[in-house]
Amino acid sequence: MRIKDKKRFVIACSGLVILLILIIVVVIIGFGHKNNTNGSADNQKNLPSSAAQTPTSNKSESATNSPSKSTETTMDITTTDSLTMLVNKNHPIPESYVPADLITVDLPSTRDTQLRTVAAAGLTKLFDAASEAGLELYCCSGYRSYETQSELYDWNVSTYGVEGADLVSAQPGKSEHQLGLAMDVTSASVDFDLLESFGTTAEGQFIKDNAYKYGFIVRYPQGKTDITGYAYEPWHLRYLGVDVATDIYNSGKTMEEYFGTN
Ligand SMILES: [Zn+2]
Structure with a gap:
């Protein structure tokens, strides 16, 4: 190999390595993003349960309201x-x-x-x-x-x-x-x-x-x-x-x- 070819080969290799690193980075980010999506999916899973809690808090609100209602009746x-x-x-x-x-x-x-x-x-x-x-x-x-x-x-x-x-x-x-x-x-x-x-x-x-x-x-x-x-x-x-x-x-x-x- 001539020196020029050697240089080209090194540049090509470095380019490949950089490309590989870039691909790995993209894959990792993508995976992380996926995980995040999973996280927010969990959050969404939590949402219904917190939404399920909302009626409870509504209940407690209406329970707090009931004394004033009973005040009216009293x-x-x-x-x-x-x-x-x-x-x-x-x-x-x-x-x-x-x-x-x-x-x-x-x-x-x-x-x-x-x-x-x-x-x-x-x-x-x-x-x-x-x-x-x-x-x-x-x-x-x-x-x-x-x-x-x-x-x-x-x-x-x-x-x-x-x-x-x-x-x-x-x-x-x-x-x-x-x-x-x-x-x-x-x-x-x-x-x-x-x-x-x-x-x-x-x-x-x-x-x-x-x-x-x-x-x-x-x-x-x-x-x-x-x-x-x-x-x-x-x-x-x-x-x-x-x-x-x-x-x-x-x-x-x-x-x-x-x-x-x-
Ligand atoms: Zn008395």
Whole structure:
């Protein structure tokens, strides 16, 4: 081979090598791209599963929406199971009504007391908050059946006469206690009794200022007897749910005034 031919041969070889390298590079890139495509195919495979998760997150969204829906339904003041059912001397409840979800409250009590589940949960939080403030509350009277209310009213009539009884005790079928959404609370400072002076105790003040945060209102405030029909009862808590209780608390109104009825 002549030197010129040798040079040509070397150039040709180098050209071939470069071409080979180029082909290898192209193949590698192509393979890598294929892999990437596979990767995104996996991602696409993941997509349906994440898309499958979307209904779940929609579900959880609709679950988050349902409390607001139930808030709407709880503004119902005429259905016995509604948390905002209005019960007073003009709005009785059927003799046969018994809440389906009554539970015995797991809180300090002076006797056996029951509430609807949601109200019991709210009361537990209220008692916990009181406890953190160094105060000890006691349940005194929660759910009362129509029959129990009947006996209680009869006792009050025999003790105070009809007029006196009607001021401090509901006639059967006209007590919030039959809803399972009312609890009378007391403390050692009033000797575990239900007294007006409870309103001036640290426990009574705490309830007045904080009950709404846990869904309760002091249902029969001072100076509102002509509207509520009952004497001041600083111990009687009514559960309405946090939103409505907070709204009523901020309005300074009674339940009757808030709902525009009597
Ligand atoms: Zn009561």
